[in-house]
Amino acid sequence: AQSVTQPDIHITVSEGASLELRCNYSYGATPYLFWYVQSPGQGLQLLLKYFSGDTLVQGIKGFEAEFKRSQSSFNLRKPSVHWSDAAEYFCAVTGGGNKLTFGTGTQLKVEL
Amino acid sequence: GAVVSQHPSWVICKSGTSVKIECRSLDFQATTMFWYRQFPKQSLMLMATSNEGSKATYEQGVEKDKFLINHASLTLSTLTVTSAHPEDSSFYICSAGQGANTGELFFGEGSRLTVL
Numbered sequence: 001a002q003s004v005t006q007p008d009i010h011i012t013v014s015e016g017a018s019l020e021l022r023c024n025y026s027y028g029a030t031p032y033l034f035w036y037v038q039s040p041g042q043g044l045q046l047l048l049k050y051f052s053g054d055t056l057v058q059g060i061k062g063f064e065a066e067f068k069r070s071q072s073s074f075n076l077r078k079p080s081v082h083w084s085d086a087a088e089y090f091c092a093v094t095g096g097g098n099k100l101t102f103g104t105g106t107q108l109k110v111e112l
Numbered sequence: 113g114a115v116v117s118q119h120p121s122w123v124i125c126k127s128g129t130s131v132k133i134e135c136r137s138l139d140f141q142a143t144t145m146f147w148y149r150q151f152p153k154q155s156l157m158l159m160a161t162s163n164e165g166s167k168a169t170y171e172q173g174v175e176k177d178k179f180l181i182n183h184a185s186l187t188l189s190t191l192t193v194t195s196a197h198p199e200d201s202s203f204y205i206c207s208a209g210q211g212a213n214t215g216e217l218f219f220g221e222g223s224r225l226t227v228l
Contacts, residue, residue, distance in 0.1 A: 032215045033145060043116070043205050043219035044156075090155065094215035104155045 002027040004085030004091050004103035012109040013081050021076040021106050023065075033074040034092040035065055036098065044090065050074060061085070086110045113212040114140050118220035125196055126228055131222045132192045135162075135206030141186035144207035146217070147179075150203040162206075163191040196227040 004067045013019055015045045019087040024029055032051050048059025055067040088107050092100040106109060115138040125131050135145055143164045147154040160181050161169040168181035178200075180192040189208075193200050203224050207217040 034215060036219075041203075041222065043118070043222070044207075044217075045219070046216060049216055091173045092215075096213055096215070098146065098209040098217060099158065099161065100215055100217065102155045105153075107153070 002031070002093050002095060002101045004093050004101055006089075006091055006103035007105050008106045009104070010107045010109065012111060014097045014111045015083050016046075016080050019076075019078045019081045019085070019108070021089050021091075021108070023074045023076065023103060024072050025074060025091070026072065027093055027095055029095060031093045033097060034065060034094075035059065035063070035074075035076045036092060036102075037092045038085075038088045038090065038105075047076070047089075081108075081110055083110045083112055114138075114208075114218045116142075116206065116208050116218045118204075118206055118223050120223060121221055122195045122224040122226075124226045124228065128195055129155045130192055130194045131196055131204075131225060132190055133204055133225075135189045135191070135208075135220050137187045137210075137218075138209050140208075140210045142189075142210070143186060145183060145189040145192050145206055147181060147189070148205045148207070150205060150222075152203075156205060159191075164189075182199055193225065196225070198227045201225055201227045 005024045034049045035047040038044045050067045088105045091103040114165045119134045145162040147159045162183040170176045184187040206223045207219045
């Protein structure tokens with residue numbers, strides 16, 4: 001069965017600082033990987049996705065993520081965080097198809 | 113981009129009553145929609161897959177008689193929480209894929225249910 005682990009429940013960074021959110025997955029074959037962001041009381045918005053090809057993928061709002069098969073990881077990064085980036089971030093995996101398995105999420109707080 | 117809308121965004125009901133939540137794809141057709149439940153500060157748990165014109169597929173442990181799902185058209189799926197109890201209070205979210213079965217989903221805004 002597929003699974004996703006987000007080791008960090010909470011992360012606090014200063015505005016302007018760099019950010020890295022960790023995601024490790026378990027899946028037997030090549031996974032499809034996603035990062036979604038959720039603002040309080042809202043649904044989820046897709047930040048970026050990896051299907052195949054270049055392992056460094058660019059997303060919206062200046063985010064990027066790198067797929068590392070050897071480490072079973074898909075960490076999310078941003079060079080300079082803005083206060084509006086404060087939200088909950090979810091990593092998700094599927095082996096194909098629309099049935100996603102989500103991680104437990106990482107709550108990002110941005111200090112001004 | 114594709115838009116999925118839920119209604120109502122929040123609802124308060126008395127214990128024992130039933131509540132219906134609607135999920136609409138506004139600018140695309142969705143043969144499949146997904147319903148999730150999210151507890152405070154936790155992840156999304158898939159409840160069921162809603163299939164247009166056929167029965168929904170429920171995840172293990174989800175009571176199908178408790179959470180009735182109807183997907184009568186290509187743009188509308190409904191989740192009815194029957195005989196609601198306080199433990200059913202939660203944030204319910206729906207999603208739909210646009211065409212390709214790739215896992216790229218569009219999510220509704222969510223519906224906050226509080227059962228008194």
